[in-house]
Amino acid sequence: MILDILFPNRCLGCNRIIDADFLVCEICFEQIDFTHFDYFGDNFIKEKCKLLFPVEQASGLMQFKKENLSRKIIHELKYKNREKAGKVLAQWTSERLNFKDRKPDLLVSVPLHSRKQKERGYNQLHLFTEKLSEFYGIPFDHNLIKRNYYSKAQALKDKKHRLETENTFSITKAITGKHILLVDDVFTTGNTVATIAWEILKAGNNTVSVLVMAIDI
Known part of the structure; x- marks a missing residue:
């Protein structure tokens, strides 16, 4: 107090x-520049994902533009120790996204390397994902995907290095026949979610959808 x-x-x-x-x-x-995308319809992020992997559905909450408020919110969440911002973003998402009778089976967030998570003190996606799990009654798994290498933040990389994601992630346990909603913060090139999606798809008869906090368009 x-x-x-x-x-x-x-x-x-x-x-x-x-x-x-x-x-x-x-x-x-x-x-705030909300996208108002239709999760079950065609939209910018879904079309981008289709070029990279066979995506089921895709959507994003906000637009990530230079100097806009959405960008500031994400930066506060990731770099200014505002972990609780994830809870607010989850609330905003729940008010705009209706899975109807086609909820995914599992929520999986993009992992940080253990060293990066220790440095930051938290994974910026965990609270967001956990709150979505509560809102929708969908289980989550923070440990299904492992990041194999430590690297600097995506925002600090040039475009060439953002594309170098081969073997960056691996599956930690057997999973098959699941519809997985892959959760990330900012969608830029789409290579991160695509790399993880292919690991999930190769693991068994799974399908992958994507949800991000913001889309860099």
Whole structure:
């Protein structure tokens, strides 16, 4: 309580003091570039994924543009120790995404290397995925996919190095006949989710869908 008084939570858009559980005020919320994609229809991210692997469905919550509020939210989540932002993003997702009667069987988030996770203190996708699991009643598995190599952040890599993802990930256990929803933060080239998707597809008679927090378009 004292910390809330001394260091109040402020809107990421306008710096106004807001409730501790919020990211932005009501006014700035209207400035967020939500995608409004149809999960079951054709959309930008689904078309991109189709070029890389046989995707079932795909969607993203926000647009990730230069200097926009969505980008600031993601950066706060990943690099400014705002892990709880994942909970808010999950809430926003649940208000916009309806799986109807075709829910995936399992939620799987893109893993960090153990060294990277130790440095950051958390995986920015875990709380987001866990809250989605609660909202939709879908189990999650943070350990199904293993990242084999330590590397610097995607945002710090040039495009050439982002494409170098061969053998980056591996499956840690047998899995077959499952519809897996692969969860990531930002979709850029799509190579990360494609690399993981192919590992899942090769593991058995599985299908893969994709959900991301933001799409770099």
